[in-house]
Amino acid sequence: MLWSSQALYLRFEAHYRDIYVYPETNQRHEKLFLRDVAEVFLQPDTHPAKHYKEFEVSPNGDWLDLDISRAGGSNLMCDVKTSATISGANHKWVAELSIPMKCLTQKFDRDAEWRLNLFRIEGNEPRRFYSAWRPTKTLRPDFHVPEVFGTLKFSPD
Numbered sequence: 001m002l003w004s005s006q007a008l009y010l011r012f013e014a015h016y017r018d019i020y021v022y023p024e025t026n027q028r029h030e031k032l033f034l035r036d037v038a039e040v041f042l043q044p045d046t047h048p049a050k051h052y053k054e055f056e057v058s059p060n061g062d063w064l065d066l067d068i069s070r071a072g073g074s075n076l077m078c079d080v081k082t083s084a085t086i087s088g089a090n091h092k093w094v095a096e097l098s099i100p101m102k103c104l105t106q107k108f109d110r111d112a113e114w115r116l117n118l119f120r121i122e123g124n125e126p127r128r129f130y131s132a133w134r135p136t137k138t139l140r141p142d143f144h145v146p147e148v149f150g151t152l153k154f155s156p157d
Contacts, residue, residue: 026061059093078103
């Protein structure tokens with residue numbers, strides 16, 4: 001993860017057994033979470049507690065950007081940029097995501113602490129696999145638990 005006052009940059013590297021993606025590439029795609037995906041949930045402002053941003057990227061560069069609140073999710077329609085590569089020989093995919101800061105916060109403050117969690121969904125049923133940096137410990141896979149998000153601090157180094 002890197003940052004500037006203009007954008008937040010994320011790079012995901014993921015090993016896989018099989019790739020499960022939609023046939024389209026490098027475009028915004030609803031219901032991306034139904035296929036292989038890496039996700040980041042960001043909460044620049046912790047008030048109200050159930051309000052955060054969700055960004056998803058797939059092995060072929062598709063993405064989704066959502067504003068999540070108690071009322072549900074709505075499309076952010078940010079100028080998100082993605083790139084992705086799949087290495088069949090190494091069974092690994094890499095995706096990069098550039099998110100404009102103006103989609104995350106009205107005024108970026110590098111000294112502010114944000115809340116964040118990272119997620120991965122892999123494969124098709126019945127071998128579907130879910131993982132998280134900060135596990136939500138729900139009975140059924142549910143990443144929408146901001147109470148378990150970790151802390152993101154912006155370092156000038």
